Amino acid sequence: MSGEILLRAEGVGKRFGGFVALNGIDLEVRAGERLGLIGPNGSGKSTFVNCLGGSFPAHEGRFIFDGKPMAGLAPHRRGHLGLARTFQLPRPFNSLSVLENVTVPLLFGPARETSPAEARARAMACLEQVELAGRAAQHPRELTQVDLRRLEIARAIALRPRLLVADEAMAGLSHTEVAQMLELLFRLNAAGTTIIMIEHVMRAVREFSQRLVVFVAGNKIADGDPNEVLAMQDVEEAYLGR
């Protein structure tokens, strides 16, 4: 099921002033894998994803994605290479329709050679994948929380990423909605997308992850089988606060 190494983080470190947000993180993700990344608030999960996506540079270490070092590449170039993410707080263009929200990145993003008609068709296919096609003409403010998160995923998968990082896609959703989002992420994974799930909803992480990584205070303290990792005493103490 899992293949070659798609992403390798080597000694990634990030400081904000004197504060160490990430401390020499080593991590490998295999193609096709479903990886869960958990940790208490402020443990560095989003900082790791921001460094990976190129929002800001790591102070030390490097990311190698699909065999290519990512240092110095702007976020849109990384998107072009097959990296995508969703954000904790969905940030759609509120003045555009749902369909336009997915079309625009295709027209003006790295794949801007796409014609408007092709972009529209591909955007519609993405909306179908996330079961939002029926709301294509609506505006984001008319969407429920779960549909906003579906839209966030549709925008992220528009460029057909090899790796999708879902950053707290379940936050604020009901039990049923969490199940629906899980089903969607499983489907994307089955279609070949490698997924890193950053999540506080433990039920979802347990069900989804083939492997679990734990960050605490900028350090990776565990990396392995989810049940074994969750049973580790320092994970319980640090993460679950016992």
Ligand SMILES: Nc1ncnc2c1ncn2[C@@H]1O[C@H](COP(=O)(O)OP(=O)(O)OP(=O)(O)O)[C@@H](O)[C@H]1O
């Ligand atoms: N741009 C920034 N400037 C200064 N400090 C920052 C910045 N971004 C993050 N931090 C700090 O780095 C630490 C790690 O934050 P990060 O958002 O990566 O944690 P997280 O594990 O994603 O937390 P959460 O689960 O709450 O989203 C926190 O102490 C945070 O305050």
